[in-house]
Amino acid sequence: MGVGGHFWDLLKPYARFEGFDFLRNKRVAVDLSYWIVQQETAIKGYTRNPHIRTTFFRTVNLFSKFGAYPVFVLDGTPSPLKSQARIMRYFRSSGTDLSSLPETEKGVSVERNRAFLKCIEECVELLELLGMPILKAKGEAEALCAQLNREGHVDACITADSDAFLYGSQCVVKRIQRNSKEPFECYHISDIETGLGLRRNHLIAISLMVGSDHDLNGINGIGLETAVRFVKNFSEDEILNRLHDVARGEPLVIQGDNSAEDESASCSNDKSLKLRIPHCSHCGHPGNKKAHLKFSCEHCNSTAGQSCSHKPAGFKCLCTSCYLDREEKAKQKDASWKLSVCRKIASQENFPNDEILQMYLSNHNGIDDRPHLRWESPNTEMLVDYLAYQQRWEPSYIRQRILPMLSTLYLRDMASAPTSDLLYGSYKFDSIQSVKTRYGHQSYVVKWKKAAASLRDAGNPIPQESDLPLVVDLDEPFDLSEDTDAPYIHIENGGCFLSTDEDMELVQKAFPEEANQFLKEKELKEVKSKRKKSNSATEATHEKTESSTSSGVQLSIKEFYRSSKLRNSSKPEEDSEKGSGSSNDKRRDPSPRFSKSARRRLLFD
Template identity: 60%
Template structure:
């Protein structure tokens, strides 16, 4: 949840949508609990183990498509401070009267929901098989994510909990949309400070006033707008100290001492408040009407005398301006006094334990239980296949196909580092670069992988393939953030598949293949360029004749008759040409098409 009172709506104007290269080759901390909670609201139909499905697909997308190095963080033992709040939140969502709320013993923490913890454990097991580092915090996961971000261990945090800013996060990613040109919705603390003028201590003060994960109620009759207006009255260094003073009941010393936005000179001293001078009822400026009838006042500056004042006229002379500002000051003082009285009515406000938790004054509250170990290993493919086949009942060929973008990324990285590595145990080998593809505003190389001849499998029976394909279709119809599956095709009796790879990785791993592709591309472009030049040269005599004809002025009926004849002749020629080209292309496609096998059969040939 985080800060109450629709806190995300306050930060929404300062969000930035970043492109797919935002996390390239960078570490990012992921709050695993956020993904598991999110799948409960995202899934509209019955799906088998959606938390496993969502974690599997998003991890592959994050690692392969966005080239990030994710570090997953899970919650540790809940702190005693949050136990009472979690119970109160459960009672509130269940509609039970809060008067019957049980009181937990001091220093005793309440364990998390057993079903939710089971989902977390299964997700951790899946991530370990994928080779991803998993850290267990001593307290809240978003607190450890923020600490890693603040210390420079990771570049950003992926969580929807707004508490991350209170814990000190510099960059928080709330949403990821894998199939957009700008998939990351990011919130930078620097933008929030520049736009709202709020720093970390200000945000902590707002959470104390409107409520947070450790105190759902906050201060009664104080909303987000009131809290924002009140907090901005103080500087970052004094805001928490002022809340302590107000909480103790010392509210009189703050009357007239707050500098608000649109600051003006304080005039709280009653002796300094001057009374309003008499004004002319005709022109509205200082002075009497009798005097202004004789001589025009200095404000009108007219030789014919004072001018009548317009409707809704307000005098802007120094005495009137001082009186108006004094009214605004007294209004602000009255509002500030009401807010201070509401704060003083709360017991044990502000809670020092919550402030120390957010500021991490007790070092080690958010640290890792078993130390900080971040290393990315190769996936344990066969064990992962057994795991997903058991929990999701997926075909092994389907699992290998979905994992291929991740495995190919690891393969290219290791080849670039001159370390030996096989792609799916030597079943595939790098063949060539086919073309350049633009996807979501970024350029990729379409890489062609060849199935090794010694890894061919027998084609299964057609009946079993149809049943398996139907079953897989039922399972994969509602996938969440499913990665792009490689394109499968057959050429000259050999099985190939194509994947979209990052250009830098392909160049670093196979520079000779890329150079060959660029040379072939340059030759083809040169041929097409010479072909266009030849066509133009053939058309030049016709153009010269047409210029001669154009020099003679034609009758209007002759002109339209000739153009009509030409227009009638073109469609037949175009139809004939298009039919020939279509028939030729169709024959070419028929020859290059894969055998008449089902989708599942082709998948088993490649990934079985």
């Protein structure tokens, strides 16, 4: 989708991979058709209503996990050129001969098929229940996304359509990989301008030459590399005018190009070629072989009467004459290449298409100067009914998956204007349990306590069935990349508690005292654990030294002499005790001077 010729591969080296907080507290325009087409082609037939499932989970993730404010943009009436290109793409993929296609009337656009329009309507109904703002473009959704980004209404666009750069987008998020340390694959127009030297008008010219969603063919014989090389010869202000001039057959004039100057310059070049200094066929240096043998070659440092050194493979002479000769040949080759490209452009009918140019350069795509963007609270009960009907999900499962979005809204409200309201009308903030680290991103695990007034019976603190998460047997595979970190409910000391993962900065703003208290307690615990570790380490080393002295472990020199002294001092006492013993004991002890075999013979003989 977008510019042809593997345009994204050209931009890939200039992509940025941003972290979890890249879109936090930022507005982002989402091309809804991109989401629907992506999941329809990926998991269609494997799950029920993949467009609804994808839209639900990605919206909850964007809003709660990444902290963004999504604005959803719908396609309007497609242009007649895009309708014709869409028909051509369909018949081309099916193998039909395009020459047999009937010509469509000029200026008549064709709507998408009814099945796709139904998917759009169902997703719009879901987004309205989620409280998301929705805008409809006059034409292409990526054009309105780019306009919102260019005029500063949003900070980025989420789309895989490279046409967004041609419409003036400043930052495009092409891919979101949730289970990653850097989930966002982003492209900034400033990086593209710096790295490739291509600005918006250059990109428009490239799309006209290689083809796009509005013209699949482009110019025959011109690929992406050729188009990029050609447009770099012109500035952003003159590139589109030069394309018009070349298409009309006017001679190509490039600023700073010496190959297109006067005829006098070409005459002087011809004279310089005729006056080229002869070179030795043996060493390749100025002069000839006979002269080098007679007078020596100053470049080879050879003596008279000896042959100069033989030139190696790939040798290039660095003298002024050869340098000018190579430069002139390169200019002639470049000039002939430019002439070939100009001939291909001039042979193309209706090039450049002014209708496509006007479409890309238009600044009015269906919004006012100040679009009305407002995020409201989800209509939870109607949302439960809608998803239970469309997806066959259990109400408890739906409430569990929507809770991260509700908690994020609650914390934002508490950070801006603290109130006595409860989360989901049932839970109040209790404490921060711990710090959770996942894929390098840290968050708080917040503990919410169910208010006693919201329980079914104050004497029976068992939570209601609708609040408890159930093990849902879905009739479709579970995609972890689209799912959220689901909250869970647990019972402690007769009370019902809910645990959710929340942004640390948002919790700090909403409940500063509780957050500071948690950080102090955490710091004290870390200090105590360090002390315990150090004490246990010292005790372990002390026990190790004691055991090493008592056992037959090899000692250090100091420890060896210290232990030998103690043994020597205890020997007289032992000898006196032995001396007071009976003579029979002395007879029993065999002399240590006899070997073991000798003692055995004495015993049995």
